[in-house]
Amino acid sequence: MATAALELQGLNFNLSEEHLAVKEAARSFAQDELLPGVIDRDNEAKFPTEQVKRMGELGFLGMMVSPEYGGGGMDTVSYVLAMEEISKVDASCSVIMSVNNSLVCYGLEAYGSEEQKQTYLTRLATGEIIGAFCLSEPEAGSDATSQSTTAEDKSDHYLLNGTKNWITNGNSSSVCLVIAQTDREKKHRGINCLIVEKGLPGFVVGKKEDKMGIRASDTHSLLFTDVKIPKANRIGDDGFGFKFAMTTLNGGRIGIAAQALGIAAGAYELALNYSQERRSFGKQLFDHQAIQFKLAEMATKIEAARLLVYKAARLKDEHKDYVQAAAMAKLFASEVAMWATTEAVQIHGGYGYVKEFHVERFMRDAKITQIYEGTSEIQKLVIARELIR
Structure with missing residues (x-):
């Protein structure tokens, strides 16, 4: 499949069998358990209680926490792979996951006392509670x-x-x-x-x-x-x-960058599939050069965002300075998400404007990635400061 081949270009970052297994597990969960009812939950602004419970059971709420405290002991690359797949379907669930992993669990494990970890982190990592x-x-x-x-x-x-x-x-x-x-x-x-x-x-x-x-x-x-x-x-x-807040947010930006990447990639996958199902002027929509160019540009920008996200995650895992890389990943991935989802709606035409086809939801979800955990303007300030640091 075209998207699978595209994603596997991430092997430049030496994705292991474990990484690919995490990615597939997250994709299966998203498709099998998040996709059913996602439009209704959005319409009703209904908190996904059962879905969040399942994320805890599957280990998605404490992925990077040490097993000593009930977590999965995984690296940041595994986390962004899972975030991307879940965000391709339900960004509401992925932001719940991001806050619990990137901000609350990370902050407590990195800077909390042993008593604080035993009292709170162990329950947060397993999804018994969320933060x-x-x-x-x-x-x-x-x-x-x-x-x-x-x-x-x-x-x-x-x-x-x-x-x-x-x-x-x-x-x-x-x-x-x-x-x-x-x-x-x-x-x-x-x-x-x-x-x-x-x-x-x-x-x-x-x-x-x-x-x-x-x-x-x-x-x-x-x-x-x-x-x-x-x-x-x-x-x-x-x-x-x-200092705690700023340091924690640096890591949180990687999670939101992965969320933005997933939103963009999810909209792209839907647009690509739709272009091969819909006929216009006697041929597949995909056979029109105007649509091909849109999809080609979407695929290219999404892959560029993916590489930035993977780079930031890898630097964090290697305990190297990742501040600038995280800001760049969030800035670019969020801009791509907003642009790509708008293009996905355009490719769907009138169908893109109705809720049944999902892409209008992706467009609405994309906007917040340019705002929370540091607006795009703040990311530019961070990047600029790092350039002369």
Whole structure:
């Protein structure tokens, strides 16, 4: 099949038999268990409870976590392969998976205490619970240094007050990593990250956002009023929170780049198949040169995005500096996703504008990849800074 041959060009990155097995397992899960009902879940903005449970059972929610803490012990390449395949079908499920893997589990394993890992990471890695990463605020999206949420130091605990916005897994999560300002005079060096459990007095889940895309994932605002957080729930030393957030987001960008890649590739596969089924002016749609050129350009740009994503993942696995590579992968893959999904709708013509053919959903889902975990503009800033670092 043309797409399989295209994807196997990734062997330049020495994909192992294990990698290919992970990719096939994720593809089978997506096609067999995510595809049925995906349009209804999108229409109804219904959280995929059963599908997320299955992701946990299959090991997709703690892929890179050490087996010591209940995870799969896999590398980042395996993770992006799985993210791509799941995103080809359901980006709502893949963003749930991305947040749990890239931000929450990674952050806890890399920087949490042993007690924190035993208490929270083991359950997050197996999917017994899922987590949320709480950085954005009503007045602090891209400007992450301007935290209005405060964690007032009360000697043996913190008193948490503030509001977090656009939180993926906001209602469905059991554990939240909350970034908050403790010492405003120290600016970004006075920020901490606190592990906050659901159900604490003063912790309220706000309204669910009515989103354009990734509608089945639950995105909420979270409100904290005098929430008492033990000092033992602080990750790292006092003032480590901003560095924690930025370092964790660097890895998270690889996950979102893989999601964008999957959205683009899923739309491309549908457009390619449709072009061979639909007839126009007495011949297959694919036989029209205008359509061939669209598909050729889609395939080329998607493959370029794939190579950027694989490169960033490989650098992370080799413990090399991957900051610029991750930003480049997210920037390019998200731009390709937006463009390729629009082209897929165009190839489908009028059918592309109706929900039954999926590509309009891919187009709506693609847009957010240019925004969350750092907008395209922020990625350009990161890349530019790395050029002269």
